[in-house]
Amino acid sequence: MPEPRDWDSEWLTLSATALDAVSRAETLEALEAARVDFLGRERGRLTGLLRSLKDMSIEERRRLGPQANALKDALEKSLEARRRSLESAALESGLAASRVDLSLPPPPWPRGRRHPVAETLREMTGILARLGFAPAEGPLVESDRNNFAGLNIPADHPARDLQDTFYLKDLPLLLRTHTSPVQVRYMEAHKAPLRIMSPGRVFRHEAVDASHSAVFHQVEGLYVDRKVSMADLKGTLSTFMRGLFGPQAAIRFRPSFFPFVEPGAEVDVRCLLCAGKGCPACKRTGWMEMLGAGLVHPNVLRFCGIDPGQWSGYAFGVGVERIALLRYGVPDIRMLYENDLRVLESLAP
Ligand SMILES: [Zn+2]
Known part of the structure; x- marks a missing residue:
């Protein structure tokens, strides 16, 4: 028990x-x-x-x-x-x-925007599109024929100098030095009349400094029709520059020489800083060099299969970076390409 x-x-x-x-x-x-x-x-x-x-x-x-x-x-x-x-x-x-204060403002959200060069290019092509220019593009690697010979630039022209042009090794090709070869390609492939713009990158074998870059952008305009005159060119460029710089922007033509136009002109815009009075930015002249233009040389039309007896045309080429520097007030072209976010963020469009 x-x-x-x-x-x-x-x-x-x-x-x-x-x-x-x-x-x-x-x-x-x-x-x-x-x-x-x-x-x-x-x-x-x-x-x-x-x-x-x-x-x-x-x-x-x-x-x-x-x-x-x-x-x-x-x-x-x-x-x-x-x-x-x-x-x-x-x-x-x-x-x-895990306390969350819902009344606090959220942290700043980084906002992307277009690069100043891209934004300028977009505005330039937007104005030209409203003036009736259709976009046309071509390759960055070009033949001597399209980049030089077709544009009435003879074999001994200084623009072909090794100092200016990047040639491809072991190939008869080069990096285009301007957007003008698109003119040649387009005129050969299409009949007149035509009105095109060709925006894009171009290359020059030159030392980089505050106002020069080995790679930059151009917008080229080309209009071929019956009886196209310098007056048509001036009217178009006047509208183009006013669209970019405002209604007070005035232009003037100075006679100049480019092999692919005859007559040729340098086009100036009245100084945007001093309104023509004269200042260091315009070297006291009251005017700023902006672009090159002229009536398409008969040799170029003929080369592309267009009869210069029947048709005439004008062409102009503008450097995009030059316009961007003026519009954004940037003193040095290199600031556009170093991709320093502090600089790019300060350049609000
Ligand atoms: Zn000035």
Whole structure:
């Protein structure tokens, strides 16, 4: 026979510690351990005592039964209350750790914009498109024929000098020095009349300084029709420059020589800084050199299969970087190509 258990003594210990263990649990894990200790199905101490009621004497059962059941109820309620309290504390501290202030303004979002050269090119071609010029493009690598011979630039012309032109090694090809070969390609492929613009990159073998780059952009205009005159050219360029620089922009023609036009002209715009009074930017002349233009040379028309007796035309070529420097007030062409974001961001269009 096993020793009879001292139920009263076991009950005393149990009832004295159970509720205390629950209230002392600081974490959900500690609370679960306390629950298993007292109410666990297999080894819980209170569960064990309740299961043993049937082994007790009637007197013990009457005394301890109601008390043990009351403790079980109290313990269950206490466990539930403590669990809620610990859970809400955990939630609070989690929220505090990841606090988000929804009233704060968002951090600045970097905004992209067009490069000043691209933006200038876009505006130039936009104005010419409104004047009726259709876009035409050609390759960057060209033949001598299209870049020089077809444009009335003879074999001994200084523009062909190695100083100016990048030739391809072992091939009779070169990097185009102007966008004019597109004229040749287009006139050979299409019949007159025609009115085109050819924007694009060109290459010159020259030292880079504040106003020169080995790679830059041009927009070329070409108009071939019956009886095209210098007056037509001047009217178009006047509208073009006013579109770029505003309604006060005035132009003048100075006679000049380019092999592919006759007559040829340098086109100046009245100084944008001093309005013609004379300042360092215009070398005190009141005018700024802007582009080259002229009536298409009969030799060029003839080369491209267009009869100069029937047709005439004008052509002009503008450097995009030159326009961009003036429009953005940038003193040095290299600033456009070093891609220093601090500079580019300061050049708001
Ligand atoms: Zn000036």
